[in-house]
Amino acid sequence: MPIACGAALAAQLEDAGKVTACFFGDGATGEGEFHETLNIASLWKLPLLFVCENNRYGAGNAVESVRAQADITLHAPAYGMPGISVDGNDVLAVRDTAAEAAERARRGDGPTLIHCKTFRSRCATCRRRRRGRTTCSPRGAAVIVIRSPASRTI
Numbered sequence: 001m002p003i004a005c006g007a008a009l010a011a012q013l014e015d016a017g018k019v020t021a022c023f024f025g026d027g028a029t030g031e032g033e034f035h036e037t038l039n040i041a042s043l044w045k046l047p048l049l050f051v052c053e054n055n056r057y058g059a060g061n062a063v064e065s066v067r068a069q070a071d072i073t074l075h076a077p078a079y080g081m082p083g084i085s086v087d088g089n090d091v092l093a094v095r096d097t098a099a100e101a102a103e104r105a106r107r108g109d110g111p112t113l114i115h116c117k118t119f120r121s122r123c124a125t126c127r128r129r130r131r132g133r134t135t136c137s138p139r140g141a142a143v144i145v146i147r148s149p150a151s152r153t154i
């Protein structure tokens with residue numbers, strides 16, 4: 001996220017109408033860098049789109065279980081920028097939202113937080129093959145499948 005901030009600052013200094021898009025998961029919003037970057041990007045009115053892909057889980061943690069504020073959009077007004085929630089599986093809605101935010105950025109009005117709500121179809125730990133295996137339901141609910149020593153396949 002700081003690198004995206006630097007890219008947006010460079011674009012602002014070049015004044016060439018470029019906009020930086022920074023993609024990250026819901027898990028990143030618990031990191032200090034998320035808050036630091038939103039703050040400075042808004043303060044300096046950088047041409048930057050923060051695109052959060054919220055699939056409701058950060059590794060094995062449900063968003064509601066690790067966040068005091070589960071609505072990620074609400075971080076935006078705290079840093080003086082618009083926060084827009086959009087159906088992350090609706091490509092046209094995401095395109096329209098991003099286009100509007102990019103136009104705002106090019107006008108010199110600063111960054112936007114775009115909160116793309118989606119679900120997890122498969123997680124990183126799904127590949128684990130030792131004592132057990134984690135799978136994900138099509139709607140994003142994580143399910144732990146424990147393999148019994150006697151079974152050969154899952």
Ligand SMILES: Cc1ncc(C[n+]2csc(CCOP(=O)(O)OP(=O)(O)O)c2C)c(N)n1
Nearest residue numbers: 024025026027028055057058059060123124
């Ligand atoms: C800087 C850093 N902090 C913490 C971790 C440990 N970590 C690995 S995955 C993960 C959660 C990621 O959540 P998300 O971005 O929502 O990705 P998803 O699990 O949805 O694929 C964390 C905290 C890491 N890899 N790097």
Ligand SMILES: [Mg+2]
Nearest residue numbers: 025026057058
């Ligand atoms: Mg996630």
